[in-house]
Amino acid sequence: MKHIFTALLTFSAFSNFLHAESMEEVVVTSSLLDSSEINNPLYVIDGEEITDGATTSLGEAIDSYLGVSIADYGSAVGQPIIRGMSGPRVKILKNGMVNRDVSSLGADHLNDLDLNNIQQIEIVKGPSSLLYANGSIGGIINVVDDCIAQMDFAGSEFSAGYEKQSVNDGTAQNFNFKDNVGGFNVNFGYSKIELGNFDIPDGAILHEEEEHEGEEEEHEEENLGFVNNSDYMTEATKFGISKTGDWGYLGFSVDNLESVYGIPFHGEEHEEHEGEEEEHEEERIFSTTDSESFTVKGSLNMSGDLVNSVDFTFRDSDYILTEAHAEEEHEEHEGEEDHDEEEHEEHEPTDFMSSSSEYGAIFDISNDNMTQKIALNVLDADSSIIGEEAFMNPATSEEFTLGYFMSKDIGMYNVDLGFRIDQIERSGSVTDEDHGDVDYYNIDDTTNSFAVALGRSLSDNLDVNLGFASVERLPTVIELFMNGPHLATGRLEVGDPNLKSETSNNLDVTFDYDDGEFFAYASLYINKVDNYITLMDEDEDHDDHGDDDHGDDDHGDDHGDDHGDDHGDDHDDHGNLIHSFYVQENAEFTGYELEFGRTVNLASGDLTYSFGRDQVNAEFADGHNVPRINPARNVYSLSYKQNDTVFKINLKSVERQNDFAEGETATDSYRMLDTRVTKIFSVTDKSSMKVTLFANNLLDDVARNHSSFVKGPVPLPGRNIGIKFNLTF
Numbered sequence: 001m002k003h004i005f006t007a008l009l010t011f012s013a014f015s016n017f018l019h020a021e022s023m024e025e026v027v028v029t030s031s032l033l034d035s036s037e038i039n040n041p042l043y044v045i046d047g048e049e050i051t052d053g054a055t056t057s058l059g060e061a062i063d064s065y066l067g068v069s070i071a072d073y074g075s076a077v078g079q080p081i082i083r084g085m086s087g088p089r090v091k092i093l094k095n096g097m098v099n100r101d102v103s104s105l106g107a108d109h110l111n112d113l114d115l116n117n118i119q120q121i122e123i124v125k126g127p128s129s130l131l132y133a134n135g136s137i138g139g140i141i142n143v144v145d146d147c148i149a150q151m152d153f154a155g156s157e158f159s160a161g162y163e164k165q166s167v168n169d170g171t172a173q174n175f176n177f178k179d180n181v182g183g184f185n186v187n188f189g190y191s192k193i194e195l196g197n198f199d200i201p202d203g204a205i206l207h208e209e210e211e212h213e214g215e216e217e218e219h220e221e222e223n224l225g226f227v228n229n230s231d232y233m234t235e236a237t238k239f240g241i242s243k244t245g246d247w248g249y250l251g252f253s254v255d256n257l258e259s260v261y262g263i264p265f266h267g268e269e270h271e272e273h274e275g276e277e278e279e280h281e282e283e284r285i286f287s288t289t290d291s292e293s294f295t296v297k298g299s300l301n302m303s304g305d306l307v308n309s310v311d312f313t314f315r316d317s318d319y320i321l322t323e324a325h326a327e328e329e330h331e332e333h334e335g336e337e338d339h340d341e342e343e344h345e346e347h348e349p350t351d352f353m354s355s356s357s358e359y360g361a362i363f364d365i366s367n368d369n370m371t372q373k374i375a376l377n378v379l380d381a382d383s384s385i386i387g388e389e390a391f392m393n394p395a396t397s398e399e400f401t402l403g404y405f406m407s408k409d410i411g412m413y414n415v416d417l418g419f420r421i422d423q424i425e426r427s428g429s430v431t432d433e434d435h436g437d438v439d440y441y442n443i444d445d446t447t448n449s450f451a452v453a454l455g456r457s458l459s460d461n462l463d464v465n466l467g468f469a470s471v472e473r474l475p476t477v478i479e480l481f482m483n484g485p486h487l488a489t490g491r492l493e494v495g496d497p498n499l500k501s502e503t504s505n506n507l508d509v510t511f512d513y514d515d516g517e518f519f520a521y522a523s524l525y526i527n528k529v530d531n532y533i534t535l536m537d538e539d540e541d542h543d544d545h546g547d548d549d550h551g552d553d554d555h556g557d558d559h560g561d562d563h564g565d566d567h568g569d570d571h572d573d574h575g576n577l578i579h580s581f582y583v584q585e586n587a588e589f590t591g592y593e594l595e596f597g598r599t600v601n602l603a604s605g606d607l608t609y610s611f612g613r614d615q616v617n618a619e620f621a622d623g624h625n626v627p628r629i630n631p632a633r634n635v636y637s638l639s640y641k642q643n644d645t646v647f648k649i650n651l652k653s654v655e656r657q658n659d660f661a662e663g664e665t666a667t668d669s670y671r672m673l674d675t676r677v678t679k680i681f682s683v684t685d686k687s688s689m690k691v692t693l694f695a696n697n698l699l700d701d702v703a704r705n706h707s708s709f710v711k712g713p714v715p716l717p718g719r720n721i722g723i724k725f726n727l728t729f
Helices: 002-018 047-051 127-131 337-344 477-481 562-567
Strands: 042-046 068-072 078-082 090-094 120-125 139-144 157-165 171-181 184-195 209-212 215-218 232-245 248-262 283-301 309-327 350-364 371-387 395-410 413-431 438-457 462-473 483-486 491-494 502-514 518-537 578-602 605-620 633-642 645-654 670-684 687-696 720-728
Touching: 042 047, 047 120, 078 090, 078 139, 127 139, 127 413, 127 438, 127 462, 395 477, 413 477, 438 477, 491 518, 578 633
Parallel strands: 090 139, 491 578
Antiparallel strands: 042 120, 068 078, 120 139, 157 171, 157 720, 171 184, 184 232, 209 215, 232 248, 248 283, 283 309, 309 350, 350 371, 371 395, 395 413, 413 438, 438 462, 462 502, 483 491, 502 518, 518 578, 578 605, 605 633, 633 645, 645 670, 670 687, 687 720
């Protein structure tokens, strides 16, 4: 309420001061600077492409686009990967500002974003995205909506939707209202998603057997036919209001998102006692999230000779994710009740909390000869983990950014140039597990990054763009101060406060061809990263790993006793966990994306078909592979649009990954066939009904992502058939 009260006072003062009498059209540009900034290679995905398909995680929604893949942890969690880069190297933005959740604190943490009623998703691949956020070596993904409208709504619009899915017996409902009330643009949205445990194809379970005193025991969950604790429920609301005029616009928004989702895999710290059997299928392990953000955003047109306009933003975010254990109701055997109660009391919840305040301003100092902008940004963020599975002490980050962008036409060439300076201070501590001593650290450093792109039209239909970027990334608080068992990855993870900054030197060349019928795209890149930070498993004997055709990944060893035997002397309390350390080594990422296709007229409609392929190779300087790099993929697409009907079919053929790192295994190939048909029916002159039938994984193929920490025990969902309705008036 305090945020809303403050915003209303601001609105009153600002509107009375400017008192705009006429409305000047404001061009909506969702990118941070505008359409002329360094933006190659770039995807702009229309919001309807996302909302017309099955409700999924952010990562899964964009997984079929070239250069973009996913690290999944069940249906709720799908952290995006761009050109082999993931985690803190890929920034997720909400309307141009980084979404400050805790997804970077764990592989089992979701990107908390509401994808209801969005305008578009922008994907900038590679370090050229430096102008959006610091350390974005992999790129950025910007989710855009018009919650804070920059143009006046033309009139009242109300939409309501309903969805049903088969693979998880799931449902989704949403509604959204927009109107211009008394000169103010009002936007209110609500969505609720409820997805149960998802089914998996026959043969998806790896029948791994564990030996106990010469007896072979098979886990009961292998015969379930679905993944236990793979459910997901979320409820999101957002409210925005804005005022526009010839002076610019000003608005604020408040959004809240709450979710509950199961954790389909959880490592075990302690070895099981002799003769005792844990029934994991009876244990409910889940996370709840609660996030709220308050955003002020606006633009002020200036009449000065130097500054043309100022775009400004402010966001205050509070986020909490709680991991908890609960036991499903089951009949207790006599004599076991006391033991069970004692066991249950051991599991206390763990809270992952983040709070941040961020301010930003962009000054447009363009003239007739060139586009020029100066950007300032200030961030103050706190992160803390409290509870049973706390693996890091509280930490803080303070950042100050100064950036500059220039775009100019020089003869036949267009030159884009940008740089940023980030002053970053991270403070935290590390507790010695054996002695209880606490060492405090304060890392205060400056990172410098720049990017330049040279573009030219070789003909009326062919463009080429050559880009180079050098981007520094300071280690995150996790990489610096992590020190404890991380059960989501089945590892005892140890950070290093002495880690240096990463430096990415990226060269890419992109060709675009389009003559109205045929189109083609190709992008090649080399990204050399000095001091690349990775979580590396301690050296073990992995001679037998490469022979597993099923791709039972490094998690196959997470349950075993071999790691515990090797490390028990150092950490007796964490014998079953793989010991892993954040280390640095020079690495090189090379890859390409290519696509070609054709659009033809057919039966009063447009038929488009295309073929695409992407591949990333990533090696360290000594020749061994970077962990969790997804294999090459071929993507075959066909779409047909006629009047109000759209049909699409997409086949993603993922090759087997044989280039795996220490502690990993090969991952089998798979095919993912998705299709959908959408038709709009007129109900009245001012209302329409959109109906979509979709089918994902139509072949019911067994599929695993090589990048997933849980690819073995948590395969991707099986065949999913569903229907969506959306009524608009």
